[in-house]
Amino acid sequence: xxxxxxxxxxxxxxxxxxxxxxxxxxxxxxxxxYLEPFRxxxxxxxxxxxxxxxxxxxxxxxxxxxxxxxxEADYRDGAISLAIEDNGAAFDPFELTTPSRxxxxxxxxxxxxxxxxxxxxxxxxxxxxTGGCNRVSAVVAAS
Amino acid sequence: MEVQFSDVxxxxxxxxxxxxxxxxxxxxxxxxxAGIVPKQRHAVVDLSNVSFIASxxxxxxxxxxxxxxxxxxxxxxxxxxxxxxxxxxxTALSDIIPVLGTEAxxxxxxxx
Numbered sequence: 001x002x003x004x005x006x007x008x009x010x011x012x013x014x015x016x017x018x019x020x021x022x023x024x025x026x027x028x029x030x031x032x033x034y035l036e037p038f039r040x041x042x043x044x045x046x047x048x049x050x051x052x053x054x055x056x057x058x059x060x061x062x063x064x065x066x067x068x069x070x071x072e073a074d075y076r077d078g079a080i081s082l083a084i085e086d087n088g089a090a091f092d093p094f095e096l097t098t099p100s101r102x103x104x105x106x107x108x109x110x111x112x113x114x115x116x117x118x119x120x121x122x123x124x125x126x127x128x129x130t131g132g133c134n135r136v137s138a139v140v141a142a143s
Numbered sequence: 144m145e146v147q148f149s150d151v152x153x154x155x156x157x158x159x160x161x162x163x164x165x166x167x168x169x170x171x172x173x174x175x176x177a178g179i180v181p182k183q184r185h186a187v188v189d190l191s192n193v194s195f196i197a198s199x200x201x202x203x204x205x206x207x208x209x210x211x212x213x214x215x216x217x218x219x220x221x222x223x224x225x226x227x228x229x230x231x232x233x234t235a236l237s238d239i240i241p242v243l244g245t246e247a248x249x250x251x252x253x254x255x
Contacts (some may be wrong), residue, residue, distance in 0.1 A: 024165055046195070046226040053197040057165045102235040105209050113198035113234055120233040 012074035019066045019086065024056045027071040038075050044142040047121045048080055054114040055084040055136055063088035063134070079123065079141040085133050092127040093136070144171045148178045154185045160192040163200030172203045179207055183214040185253035189246065191222030196230050201219055208240050217253040221246055 013034040017023040028049060035045070052071065059069050066088025074081045093115055101116075102108045118125055118138065125138040144167035145160040157179060161167055179186045188204070208218040221243040223231065231237040243249040 006188075021166055042226065043229070046229065049195060050197050050230060053164055057197070057199070060165070102239045105205075105212050105239045108204055108205055108209070109237060110202050113201050117198050117201075117230065117234055121229075 012076075014070065014072045017069045017071065019060060019063070019069050019088070021060055023060060023069050024053060027056055027069070028052060031071060033075055034073060035075060035080070040075070040080075041142055043079070044101060044140065047142075048082065048140045049142055051121055052084075052140055053117055054118050055082075055138070057088045058093050058114060059084065059088065059134075062093075063091050065089045066134075079139050081137065081139055083135060083137045085135040087133050090129050091134055092129075094125070094127050144168075146171050146178065147234070151246070152254065153251060154187055154253055155179050155182050156187050156189065156246070157190040158192070162195040163193055163203070164195060164197055165199050168199040168203055175203060176210070180210045180214075182235075183209070183211075183216055183219045185191050186211060187246065187249040187253060188218075188220045189222050190220055190227055192247075193226065193227055196227045198234070201218075201230065201234050201236050202213050202248040204240065205236065219243060220254050221248040 013031060015027060015030045017026055031044070031052060055071055056071065059066055063086060066086035068087050070085040073083070073084040096112060096115060121140065123139040124142050126135065128135045128137070144162065147158045149156045155178070157175065161221060204220070211218045219241040222245070223242055228237070228242070241249070241252055243252060
């Protein structure tokens with residue numbers, strides 16, 4: 001469980017996907033379709049796409065025991081609450097050591113770049129193990 | 144996802160086009176690295192037609208720059224869109240790999 005604002009449910013949009021590489025693109029296309037009427041600015045959409053990509057990609061690439069991935073979202077008051085849930089083995093990506101910020105090309109670590117990117121592009125992000133599922137909830141805002 | 148290579152004044156120029164997301168990095172990474180690193184000379188990357196980048200794309204650029212640097216060659220990027228620039232800044236990639244506005248600036252930096 002990571003620090004930040006209290007867990008916020010995401011409910012306005014829900015899509016259930018098989019745990020496969022195509023889930024990343026399928027989830028993105030479906031989510032953008034839900035958000036289209038809100039006419040959000042490009043900066044917010046890009047942040048959301050990056051966070052979604054990292055969270056779903058984490059499941060697809062690192063949790064082979066999961067068979068399904070669910071993406072939920074809700075847009076309210078200028079921010080998007082996003083939740084990614086999978087039914088795989090318990091896995092909290094935020095427990096992993098976050099690589100230190102790049103200082104030189106030679107010392108930069110090649111792995112583990114996704115988690116710090118999620119942290120920097122979200123207002124808050126949380127992991128929960130609930131009902132036999134991993135659930136990561138994040139809030140993405142324009143500012 | 145497309146990548147094209149050319150030679151500009153003895154510098155390898157790579158033009159990436161499309162989304163550098165998980166699926167596309169899987170497709171383009173080997174070709175991108177193979178088109179730059181074995182030549183062991185300075186390289187610049189045109190990002191003006193890259194609409195999206197996430198951590199695997201950052202890793203691809205970082206590993207290419209590092210492999211090139213270990214051979215004493217320089218690596219720079221140019222033309223990044225605001226969306227891509229925000230991710231560069233969030234990961235601090237732009238602190239360790241130069242990101243310029245134009246091809247001429249990038250060529251001048253790696254050959255200077």
